Amino acid sequence: MVDNFGSDKKSYARENLVKIPVGQVEIGMFVGELDRPWLGTPFLLQGFEVRSKSQIRSLAEYCQHVYVLKDGVPLKGPEVPVSRTMPPPPKKNVGTLLPMQRSRPGRAPQVIKPLVRARPAYEVLEPVRYEHAGARNVLDAGRVNVKGLLKSAQMGQMLDTEAAESVVDSCVGSILRNPEALLWMTKIKDMNEYTAEHCLNVCVLAIAFGRHLRMSEEELRLLGLCGLLHDVGKMRIPSEILDKPGRLTQEEFAIMKQHTVVGYELLQEQSTSLNTAALDVALNHHERPDRGGYPRGLGERELTEFSRIIAVVDAYDAITSNRCYAPALPSAEAQKIIFENRGTQFDEAIALQFIQAIGPYPPGTxxxxxxxxxxxxxxxxxxxxxxxxxxxxxxxxxxxxxxxxxxxxxxxxxxxxxxxxxxxxxxxxxxxxxxxxxxxxxxxxxx
Missing domain, CATH: 2.30.30 (SH3 type barrels.)
Structure with a gap:
C-alpha cells in the first residue's frame, strides 16, 4: 500500500457536505472530510469516492464519523493526493511592530522565508535508544534552570539569560542527534510544576518542529529561546488567579491576559543582548490570524513567523497537560482541536505542518x-x-x-x-x- 501524508486543504465548503456515522457509509459515496486530520490515517487521497468494502472498513478503523458530499453536488475534479513534499504555502507576513521597541543599531529588516526551508532535511545522528539517557539528563537539568529563571522573574530580579541559552543549546543538541528521545521526555508531566514544565516543553517542541521545517541551527536556538521565555510574564500574575482550579471570572481573565504585556516589559528590562524575537513572542503568542487574540488584536500579516509557531506549540502542550482547571487530552485530540481551528486561531500552514511533524502517536504515548x-x-x-x-x-x-x-x-x-x-x-x-x-x-x- 502506498502511504503518503501531508496537506489537509479543504476541497468542499462545509454546506456541501453532510456528517454521517461511518456505519452509514456506502459504496459510491464521496468522502470529503474526516473527523480527524488526514495525516493520522493511511488514506492516499484527500477526498475520495468509496469503491470497496475494504475502504469502508479502513474508515471504521480510524474514524467515528465522516463528511460525505451531498447528492447533486458535482465533484470538483480529480481527488487530491495527500502529499508530504508540498506543504500549503505560508501566507505573506510583514512582521510585528512592538510598542516601545528598543533601537537596535545595525539590525537588518525581517526577511520573509518559506515555512519549510530550502535546505536538506536533518539526518538522525544517534539511535533513539542511545539518546534516551542523555535526553533525560537534558530535561532534568533544564527543569532546575527554568525554575530558577521563573523564580527570578517572580522576585523582580534580572533573568540569567546565559542559563536560558545554555538550556536551549542542550535541547538543540539532543534534538539534532535524535528528536524522538527528548519528545518522549516532554510527556513526563507534573501538574504541581506546570508553568516551569510548560515553558521547557514548549522550548523542546518548538525546536523539534523547527527541525522538521529544516531551520538552521541558529534559527532553532532562537526559536527554542522564544519558547522557553514565552510565558515568563505569568510569574507576575497573582497565584490565586494563575492556579485557580475553576473557570476565571471576566475580571480575572483580564488580569491573566496581562501576562503577555508583562512578559514583554520584563524581557525588555534585560540585557540588550537578548534577541528582540523573544520579546515579540512573549507579547504576541496569544494573537490570532483572525484578529480575535490579545493583547492587541493583531492580524495574520502583523504577526511574525516565530510568534505564530509558538502559538500552535503553546496550545498543543497546554491541551495535552493536566492543568489546575482542565485534565490532559490525548495528543490526537489536541491535534484535532488545532486542525479545526486552523486559519482562525492558528496559522493554517503552520498548524498543518505541526500535525505532520508530531504525528498521531508521538514518542512517549x-x-x-x-x-x-x-x-x-x-x-x-x-x-x-x-x-x-x-x-x-x-x-x-x-x-x-x-x-x-x-x-x-x-x-x-x-x-x-x-x-x-x-x-x-x-x-x-x-x-x-x-x-x-x-x-x-x-x-x-x-x-
Whole structure:
C-alpha cells in the first residue's frame, strides 16, 4: 500500500457536505472530510469516492464519523493526493511592530522565508535508544534552570539569560542527534510544576518542529529561546488567579491576559543582548490570524513567523497537560482541536505542518493494542505516521512482561497481524506503566 501524508486543504465548503456515522457509509459515496486530520490515517487521497468494502472498513478503523458530499453536488475534479513534499504555502507576513521597541543599531529588516526551508532535511545522528539517557539528563537539568529563571522573574530580579541559552543549546543538541528521545521526555508531566514544565516543553517542541521545517541551527536556538521565555510574564500574575482550579471570572481573565504585556516589559528590562524575537513572542503568542487574540488584536500579516509557531506549540502542550482547571487530552485530540481551528486561531500552514511533524502517536504515548498488549511509543515512522515503533511492557492480560519491540508498520505488509494495531491511547500510569520510571534498553529485543 502506498502511504503518503501531508496537506489537509479543504476541497468542499462545509454546506456541501453532510456528517454521517461511518456505519452509514456506502459504496459510491464521496468522502470529503474526516473527523480527524488526514495525516493520522493511511488514506492516499484527500477526498475520495468509496469503491470497496475494504475502504469502508479502513474508515471504521480510524474514524467515528465522516463528511460525505451531498447528492447533486458535482465533484470538483480529480481527488487530491495527500502529499508530504508540498506543504500549503505560508501566507505573506510583514512582521510585528512592538510598542516601545528598543533601537537596535545595525539590525537588518525581517526577511520573509518559506515555512519549510530550502535546505536538506536533518539526518538522525544517534539511535533513539542511545539518546534516551542523555535526553533525560537534558530535561532534568533544564527543569532546575527554568525554575530558577521563573523564580527570578517572580522576585523582580534580572533573568540569567546565559542559563536560558545554555538550556536551549542542550535541547538543540539532543534534538539534532535524535528528536524522538527528548519528545518522549516532554510527556513526563507534573501538574504541581506546570508553568516551569510548560515553558521547557514548549522550548523542546518548538525546536523539534523547527527541525522538521529544516531551520538552521541558529534559527532553532532562537526559536527554542522564544519558547522557553514565552510565558515568563505569568510569574507576575497573582497565584490565586494563575492556579485557580475553576473557570476565571471576566475580571480575572483580564488580569491573566496581562501576562503577555508583562512578559514583554520584563524581557525588555534585560540585557540588550537578548534577541528582540523573544520579546515579540512573549507579547504576541496569544494573537490570532483572525484578529480575535490579545493583547492587541493583531492580524495574520502583523504577526511574525516565530510568534505564530509558538502559538500552535503553546496550545498543543497546554491541551495535552493536566492543568489546575482542565485534565490532559490525548495528543490526537489536541491535534484535532488545532486542525479545526486552523486559519482562525492558528496559522493554517503552520498548524498543518505541526500535525505532520508530531504525528498521531508521538514518542512517549502509552498505547493499548487490539490484542490487549500495552506499551509506549518509542519512535514514529516518516512514511507510516500511524504505525510507530512500540515498546511492549504488558501482555494481553496486562501483566508485566520483558520489554519487547514491535514495528507496527509490518502490519501493512502482512508480516505482522493487524491485532497489533493501536486500539487506543492511555494516560501515563495506566496498568502500572510509568514514563518516569521506564528506562529504555540499548539493544532491542523484537517480538
Amino acid at each position: 502509552l498505547v493499548e493494542l487490539r490484542n490487549g498488549m500495552a506499551g509506549i511509543v518509542l519512535a514514529g515512522k516518516v512514511r507510516f505516521r500511524h504505525l510507530p515503533t512500540v515498546l511492549l511492557l504488558r501482555d494481553a492480560n496486562k501483566q508485566p512482561m520483558e520489554e519487547r519491540t514491535v514495528e507496527l508498520d509490518l502490519t501493512d505488509t502482512g508480516t505482522l497481524s493487524k491485532e497489533f494495531l493501536v486500539k487506543r491511547t492511555l494516560p501515563d500510569g495506566s496498568f502500572g506503566i510509568s514514563l518516569r520510571e521506564c528506562r529504555v534498553q540499548h539493544e532491542p529485543v523484537f517480538l
